[in-house]
Amino acid sequence: MLDSLHADPSAAPLLSLPAVQTLELVWSQQFSRKTGEVQWKPGTAVPPSAQRPESPYDTEARFSTKRGRGWVGYKVHLTEACEPDLPEVITHAHISSSCTQDIQVMPSVHHALAAKEMLPRQHLVDSGYVSGSVLADSLEQHGVEVIGPTRPGANWQLRDPEAFKIDDFSIHWESQHATCPQGQRSTSWLLGQSPEGIPLVFVSFPRKVCQSCEVRARCTKSTSDGRCLTLLRQPAFEALQMMRKQQETPEWKAMYNRRSGIEGTVSVAVRAHGARTARYRGEAKLRLQGMATAAGINLGRVYAWWQGRPRAATRTACFARLPATV
Structure with a gap:
């Protein structure tokens, strides 16, 4: 045909x-x-999943996997208020492609919250939403302090307690060089970007110096080159390093515990409102479903708040909520 x-x-x-x-x-x-x-x-x-339609009836739906579970469709990202004296209402529901990384949706979420004049001073998020660029850009562009655990790096040095990590190097941004724990200075400082377009700095140390170093085994496993560092640009790098230090403190952990409520909200959206089943086709109509689901949850929470009913730590059955009668 x-x-x-x-x-x-x-x-x-x-x-x-x-x-x-x-x-x-x-x-x-x-x-x-x-x-x-x-x-x-x-x-x-x-073509990869991000470019390949999975259904002729919904050409925007994509196949994706997470923690061993695959699905065809989209992702919904919920933002919830967590003020102690106010109802914990959903302030925004964002729909994205199932192949879109979580860190990629943060700018859109903050722009939407800014348009509604509902930007939080602190935004507690899951580790999937945390990156150096997100931490730095959110604070610079919107004045929002993004708080969340950072992902561990993939370098073998991070898994070896005796190895030299990036924290052991002195980074001199103005003079564009780094100094290793043994006092050697880098010889190359190149600006570039990752395949995803993230701005990076590539730092290299002289091969001859690294080959003759007594502690080479703690620094690199390369047999031909010297130690190489891949750094984020200065604002993102410093924001990420600061978050990694803060997340080890008891004060940070106590503050981050406030985020636990969103897991209950996701559970309610999925189990009570069918949020994992798309009732419409296309991202635009799925956005309508997300907003309707959030509005329904909010109505119930605001009414309970007016009635003075505190949120239970676990779900109470309808029959158990009935007043006792003789």
């Missing part, structure tokens, strides 16, 4: 139909033609 449409000049209007465009997109991503024979494309030739 697609071949016939492309071969007939008078069929050009049909090629612009959304259904035909979806068919052509799915066909080109899943199949190939060799010597006139149609074949499935191998897995290595199929």
